[in-house]
Amino acid sequence: MIELTNLTKTYPGKTAVQSLNLTIPDGKIFGFLGPNGAGKSTTIKMMTGILPMDGGSIQLNGKDISKESIAAKKSIGYVPDRSDIFLRLKGIEYLNFIADVYDVPKEVRETKIPELTKQFGIYDALDDHIQTYSHGMKQKIVVSGVLLHDPDIWILDEPLTGLDPKSSYTLKEMMREHAEKGKIVFFSTHVLEVVEQLCDEVAIINQGKIQFQGNMKEMKQQFKEDDNLERLFLELTQNG
Amino acid sequence: MAKTWILIKTMLKMQFSTAGKSDMEKVSFGCLFIMVIPFGFFILTMLNSLIGSLYASLSPTENENVILGLLFVSVTIIYIFVTLSTVLSSFYFAEDVESFISLPFQPYQIVMGKAAVPFLSLYGINTILLLPSLLFYGIHSQSTIVYYAFALILWALTPVIPFALTAILVIFIMRFANISKNKDRTKMFMGMLGFLFIIGINIFIRLDSNQNGTGMEEIITEQNGLLDLVTKFFPTAYFSSISLTSPSSLTGVMYLLLVIALTVGGIILFMTVGQQWYFKGVLGLSGGKRSTFKDNQLSKRTRKQPVLKSLFLKEMRTILRTPTFFTQILVQSLFFPVFLVVILLLESSGSLSSLAAGIEGWSAHTTLIVLIAFTILGLGVNPAASSSISRDGKTWFNHLYLPIAARDVINSKLLISFFLNLLSITVISVVILFVLQVSILVWAIWLLASLAISWITSMIGLILDLEQPKLNWTDEREVFKGRMIGLFALAIEALVFAAMLLLLWLVPVFQNLVFSSLFMAFYLGLTLSIGQWYLNKKVKEKYTTLQA
Numbered sequence: 001m002i003e004l005t006n007l008t009k010t011y012p013g014k015t016a017v018q019s020l021n022l023t024i025p026d027g028k029i030f031g032f033l034g035p036n037g038a039g040k041s042t043t044i045k046m047m048t049g050i051l052p053m054d055g056g057s058i059q060l061n062g063k064d065i066s067k068e069s070i071a072a073k074k075s076i077g078y079v080p081d082r083s084d085i086f087l088r089l090k091g092i093e094y095l096n097f098i099a100d101v102y103d104v105p106k107e108v109r110e111t112k113i114p115e116l117t118k119q120f121g122i123y124d125a126l127d128d129h130i131q132t133y134s135h136g137m138k139q140k141i142v143v144s145g146v147l148l149h150d151p152d153i154w155i156l157d158e159p160l161t162g163l164d165p166k167s168s169y170t171l172k173e174m175m176r177e178h179a180e181k182g183k184i185v186f187f188s189t190h191v192l193e194v195v196e197q198l199c200d201e202v203a204i205i206n207q208g209k210i211q212f213q214g215n216m217k218e219m220k221q222q223f224k225e226d227d228n229l230e231r232l233f234l235e236l237t238q239n240g
Numbered sequence: 241m242a243k244t245w246i247l248i249k250t251m252l253k254m255q256f257s258t259a260g261k262s263d264m265e266k267v268s269f270g271c272l273f274i275m276v277i278p279f280g281f282f283i284l285t286m287l288n289s290l291i292g293s294l295y296a297s298l299s300p301t302e303n304e305n306v307i308l309g310l311l312f313v314s315v316t317i318i319y320i321f322v323t324l325s326t327v328l329s330s331f332y333f334a335e336d337v338e339s340f341i342s343l344p345f346q347p348y349q350i351v352m353g354k355a356a357v358p359f360l361s362l363y364g365i366n367t368i369l370l371l372p373s374l375l376f377y378g379i380h381s382q383s384t385i386v387y388y389a390f391a392l393i394l395w396a397l398t399p400v401i402p403f404a405l406t407a408i409l410v411i412f413i414m415r416f417a418n419i420s421k422n423k424d425r426t427k428m429f430m431g432m433l434g435f436l437f438i439i440g441i442n443i444f445i446r447l448d449s450n451q452n453g454t455g456m457e458e459i460i461t462e463q464n465g466l467l468d469l470v471t472k473f474f475p476t477a478y479f480s481s482i483s484l485t486s487p488s489s490l491t492g493v494m495y496l497l498l499v500i501a502l503t504v505g506g507i508i509l510f511m512t513v514g515q516q517w518y519f520k521g522v523l524g525l526s527g528g529k530r531s532t533f534k535d536n537q538l539s540k541r542t543r544k545q546p547v548l549k550s551l552f553l554k555e556m557r558t559i560l561r562t563p564t565f566f567t568q569i570l571v572q573s574l575f576f577p578v579f580l581v582v583i584l585l586l587e588s589s590g591s592l593s594s595l596a597a598g599i600e601g602w603s604a605h606t607t608l609i610v611l612i613a614f615t616i617l618g619l620g621v622n623p624a625a626s627s628s629i630s631r632d633g634k635t636w637f638n639h640l641y642l643p644i645a646a647r648d649v650i651n652s653k654l655l656i657s658f659f660l661n662l663l664s665i666t667v668i669s670v671v672i673l674f675v676l677q678v679s680i681l682v683w684a685i686w687l688l689a690s691l692a693i694s695w696i697t698s699m700i701g702l703i704l705d706l707e708q709p710k711l712n713w714t715d716e717r718e719v720f721k722g723r724m725i726g727l728f729a730l731a732i733e734a735l736v737f738a739a740m741l742l743l744l745w746l747v748p749v750f751q752n753l754v755f756s757s758l759f760m761a762f763y764l765g766l767t768l769s770i771g772q773w774y775l776n777k778k779v780k781e782k783y784t785t786l787q788a
């Protein structure tokens with residue numbers, strides 16, 4: 001379970017996230033939808049402990065990210081929107097580093113590393129430096145790293161941008177499987193279509209505020225009734 | 241020619257414009273400039289008196305032109321070095337190389353354009369080094385106005401030949417040595433080459449002078465004999481010196497004309513070589529070798545390790561695999577001690593084993609203090625510590641979402657600088673034990689103190705870097721270039737350790753090794769605890785707030 005309470009973040013001269021409240025139950029694929037600059041990445045960075053928050057609190061599986069940060073971080077896996085990972089490491093070294101950090105047993109490493117990387121078609125490249133990977137390959141090695149330690153909460157920031165259709169399909173399948181195991185998949189996107197295909201539940205964020213939270217049926221209903229949302233709807237469909 | 245000129249102007253504008261530099265950088269640059277003035281004044285005074293005394297001792301045997309020879313030889317060596325690295329990065333490793341190649345220019349035009357910035361920087365150095373030296377020589381030798389005219393011309397010509405020849409060498413190597421297939425490896429290779437070159441020259445010059453050691457008196461009494469020796473490997477230095485020694489004579493004029501001709505020849509050769517070979521060397525750059533992961537590797541490569549070890553290995557791999565880090569950190573930190581070993585070994589094999597003999601005459605107490613002071617300097621200049629955080633650049637944020645304690649990350653970085661210092665300490669140890677033949681007891685005390693000093697200097701560098709890390713870089717060189725942090729670190733280390741050394745030196749009871757050891761243990765222990773306490777405090781304050 002994820003609980004965000006009154007979450008607030010201001011950059012000099014700009015409030016990026018304002019009193020945001022969200023509760024996300026286990027076993028769901030949760031879409032975090034909003035146009036560019038809405039505050040999605042800012043929220044996710046606070047959830048993962050990268051950005052200190054200015055107000056409010058974040059509970060991940062009952063652990064507060066700022067008070068019990070290590071314990072809270074143990075329960076999440078994060079796929080950032082930029083692929084600035086440790087470029088000088090080789091693929092296999094990166095995965096083993098992640099496994100060390102999350103205490104993954106050796107047997108699990110030996111079975112899951114080939115399994116995951118073969119699914120993504122990057123197994124052969126494991127002995128190459130990550131620096132030589134394409135954007136998509138970097139994304140895939142990070143996803144492999146996350147699934148290697150099988151976190152209770154999987155957080156992805158705009159994961160489908162820049163992936164080819166096949167990889168995109170594989171990733172979506174993996175997200176579904178993860179949720180089916182009773183875990184949370186939380187991802188952000190600016191594309192409405194992706195949310196419609198994939199999500200059990202959705203929150204729409206615009207200018208740092210939550211405009212809507214509910215399941216897909218409720219969302220379609222609201223789009224028809226609410227003028228503000230309808231305008232946002234147009235923005236999101238045109239963006240995609 | 242007009243097009244070449246446009247290219248040159250564009251290159252210069254891009255390099256020297258102040259746009260995009262932060263106020264902080266401008267201010268610190270200004271501060272540095274002001275700080276340099278008294279320092280420069282000091283150096284100039286030293287230079288003046290050095291030239292003066294050399295002149296006084298050499299002119300009775302009419303060997304005063306050795307001063308000029310030495311001057312031209314040393315600036316030539318310095319220019320070769322500077323050019324080696326600036327030309328490599330400007331011609332081959334700069335990000336903009338490929339975008340210029342796609343423009344409709346002749347290779348020689350691009351080469352000229354790319355040479356503009358390094359060449360102009362070389363003139364900066366030339367103005368600081370050669371111009372005042374020639375002026376001082378003129379004053380001491382009470383030269384005529386003709387000397388100054390010649391000196392001005394030679395000053396303007398001197399950088400051209402070392403620059404052109406080094407650039408030709410670089411272009412040649414890049415074209416034919418076939419190392420350009422791998423950009424990273426080339427960078428490392430060139431870094432090592434520079435390092436070996438310095439040591440090589442050193443050995444060469446020393447061996448050479450050792451051989452001729454017996455005939456020294458003969459050489460000195462013979463006119464120009466000493467000059468021949470000094471300038472043996474640098475003909476232009478020889479011609480320049482001769483020309484300046486008797487400027488108003490026919491010989492002087494002839495030699496000056498010779499230097500001018502050689503300079504023009506150098507430029508033409510440089511353009512020709514550039515036209516022929518530059519593109520061929522550049523086009524091979526980029527990309528690396530691909531390999532296929534082998535199944536039987538899996539078990540070995542997935543070993544479980546403690547997080548601290550895992551972090552340490554990650555740091556170490558990054559340093560070893562990033563050419564800039566490799567040369568700036570590893571090679572640089574080893575440079576000082578290795579250079580020392582080479583000099584000492586050569587000295588002791590020749591007639592000049594006076595250093596070891598001299599140390600034998602010292603008390604254990606004096607030896608210890610000198611060794612420790614030297615070690616502080618050697619470890620203090622290691623940039624591993626002061627680049628600890630900055631090295632991570634934009635990847636820093638990865639430490640924040642991973643469940644790793646801040647303590648582990650920080651400790652892994654401290655361990656890296658400590659470990660690299662250990663390499664230097666080992667080298668110095670060898671010198672102390674085998675070359676200087678200091679007693680085991682003094683060595684042991686020195687070793688313990690050095691380990692503590694290594695930890696303390698590592699902490700000082702790390703704290704400074706944590707205070708204001710440079711994370712937003714796109715090229716690794718930005719981590720080292722234009723940052724005052726190395727100087728700050730040295731200044732703080734000087735303050736911290738000067739007190740200890742002074743007390744050791746002045747307080748009579750510390751003549752006794754037992755007391756001085758106890759005192760050092762106390763002093764270093766205290767400094768270490770204070771440092772650790774302050775570091776922990778800084779980590780709490782800054783760790784999570786650092787953003788690229």
Ligand SMILES: Nc1ncnc2c1ncn2[C@@H]1O[C@H](COP(=O)(O)OP(=O)(O)O)[C@@H](O)[C@H]1O
Nearest residue numbers: 011012016034035036037038039040041042043
């Ligand atoms: N480091 C920063 N400094 C100042 N403003 C920022 C910074 N990062 C993001 N912002 C601003 O905060 C708002 C939200 O940004 P972000 O969370 O990245 O949006 P999203 O991920 O939804 O596209 C934007 O208006 C952006 O300009």
Ligand SMILES: [Mg+2]
Nearest residue numbers: 040041081158
């Ligand atoms: Mg974003």
